[in-house]
Amino acid sequence: IYTSGETKLTIDGAVIENCRAEIAGGALRADASTMLLSSGTIRNNTSGKTGGAIYSSKGDLTFAGGIVSGNTAKTNGGGLYAKESDVTVSGTAFSANKAGENGGGILASKATITITGGSISDNKAVLGAGVLGESGSKVNMQGGTVSGNTASKNGGGVYVYGADVSMSGGVITGNRAAKGNGGGLRADKGTAVLSGGEIRENSVSNNGGGVYISQGAVLTFTGTTVQKNSAEHAGAGMYADSAALNLTGGTIAENDAVGDGGGLRADNCTIALDGVTIRANTTQGNGGGVCAGKQSKITMRSGLITENTAVGAAGGMVAQGVGTTMVMSGGSITKNTAETTGGGLYCSKVDLEMTGGDISENTASKAGGVFVTTNMKMTGGTIKNNTANTDGGGVRTAWGSTLELVDGEISGNTAQRYGGGVHCFGTYVQTGGSVSGNSASTSGGAVAARSGAVMEIRGGTLNDNSAASGGAVYVAAESACTITDATITGNTASKNGGAVFATGSLALLGGDLTGNAAEKLGGDVYLDASAGDGQSYLPGVYTLGGAPAVDDLHLTLGAAASIAGELEKGAKLGVTLEAGTLTQSIRGAFDYDKKSDGVYTLAAGDRSVTDPEQPVEPVVLRADLLQRPHGYPSFLRLSYHMARQNSIFPFPVGAVIL
Secondary structure, eight states: OEEETTOEEEEEEEEEESOEESSBOSSEEEESOEEEEEEEEEESOEESSBOSSEEEESOEEEEOSSEEESOEESSBOSSEEEESOEEEESSOEEESOEESSBOSSEEEESOEEEESSSEEESOEEEEOSSEEEOTTOEEEESSSEEESOEEEEEOSSEEEESSEEEESSOEEESOEETTSSOSSEEEESSEEEEOSSEEESOEESSSOSSEEEETTOEEEESSOEEESOEESSSOSSEEEESOEEEEOSOEEESOEESSSOSSEEEESOEEEEEEEEEESOEESSSOSSEEEESSOEEEEEEEEEESOEESSSOSSEEEESTTOEEEEOSOEEESOEEEEEOSSEEEESOEEEEOSOEEESOEEEEOSSEEESSEEEESSOEEESOEESSSOSSEEEOTTOEEEESSSEEESOEESSBOSSEEESSEEEESSSEEESOEEEEEOSSEEEOTTOEEEEOSSEEESOEEEEOSSEEEOTTOEEEESSOEEESOEEEEEOSSEEESSEEEEOSOEEESOEESSSOSSEEEOOSSTTSOOOOOSBOOOOSSOSEEEEEEOTTOBOOBBSOOOTTOEEEEEEOTTOOOSSHHHHEEOOBOTTSEEOOEEOOOOOSOTTOOOOOEEEEEEEEOOSTTSOOEEEEEEEETTEEEEEEEETTOEEO
């Protein structure tokens, strides 16, 4: 059949079959015509070029019923080739059509395809097995089904390039890209607006089981559900390369990838996570929920990334690669699991800025909540109730990285070894915020500094944390910690060092260490020179206030504590020593030697004792600045008290007492 001009063709109940056209329209060609298919069958027709069943140029076509099936085009448009036409599919079934190149079911060339019902199923092509939209076209899916189509390369269900595609309803399901990308939907260039409907149970041999977006395309994702898709490589739910993603709603759930990004994989993209739910996706690689990298710019303002699983790293999300950045100001990354590192979030060579939102209840072998290899700045939000089976319940930082806590909360996290709140291999700087209620089975309930790490605590609070040693802070050998201004209270140790346990360098220059407790020694501070390099010390300026700043400082053999600067009248420092070092003489308990620079040494000694089994007795040092009569210099009186003896030693004002 051939129509042209103002012809109106209605097909209602007819069968058109086994016809052939050398160039276009095996069964029917309509140029500048109107056509309605309300019932009947168009089947097993062929075209030597385009439009195996139907070819339309500048036409107006409505497919309200009937069947278009088993037709073949040598090049494009196995069922329908529409050029500069308006096409509405509301009830027709396009099935089992084939195109040697593109558009097994329907191909649109600068045409508008609106799908409100019907089905496009079991068609085959190289590209766009169900529907293909060329540059300048529009594909609008409001209902109906695109299912079971197979592309030998890209776009099993729908493929558009340089065209606009929208989906507000309907289902794209069971499609496959056999040797390419985009099992359900692929969009290159142009725009894609997905506001409703479902894209589910599609598969791909490479990337993007459900959706593939690339080559500068802009995706607005507000309400569609992308679910139970699979990818033999990456991005089972969605894969994006060099695109802009605005994910303000909708759901990406229960997708499964062999490679990275069970829910979403994105490279070289601008990504706005602002209301989307990414849930229960899985990967054999990294990033159960999301994997983003290669200079991507990521912002998370709201939304939910939850219950995702990675066999590798990053149960919730991985951001990776030089040039990639991430800012989290809201939303929640929660209840995700990684078998290796970063249960919630893994940032590799990526600067992370966290101003809000929460990262909670995630689990990993290392870094239950967050793992960072470069820089992380936290000015708000919460990292809470995460679990690490080894180190870093809340946050773990790598060598050479920096974590700066300005504000926000790191709380309720658990590590089976070191660093319930934070495990630091790089630099940790705290000027505010709260690290509270965390626990570590071994050391550093709040923060652990290891392997040359540097820790500076200048403000904020570290309260109610617990560990076997170092209820709040653990400083390992070759690491260093400086505390200048912080409130460190209510921490507990089942062994030693209720607040701080240090084998590395520790400088207490201020702050409040009160109300901490250890079941064994060092209720507040335990300095251990028996492990590591024996360089534990308290250098610099440390001011003892009228109320005890440190109630219980424990020194092991070889450890030395220094107190420098002005000491207020009535200040006190409680000290205990290793068992077997106390005798009835202060010289038996301490060594002190006058040095040429006027520095005195007060440290744990190694004198013989009458009874080596004698239990440790508390030693209290009381410092008083005494004003003598005119003409006599003032002096600092240091009073030493224990059960059997009192001793007083005067030192000149300005001396440094070690």
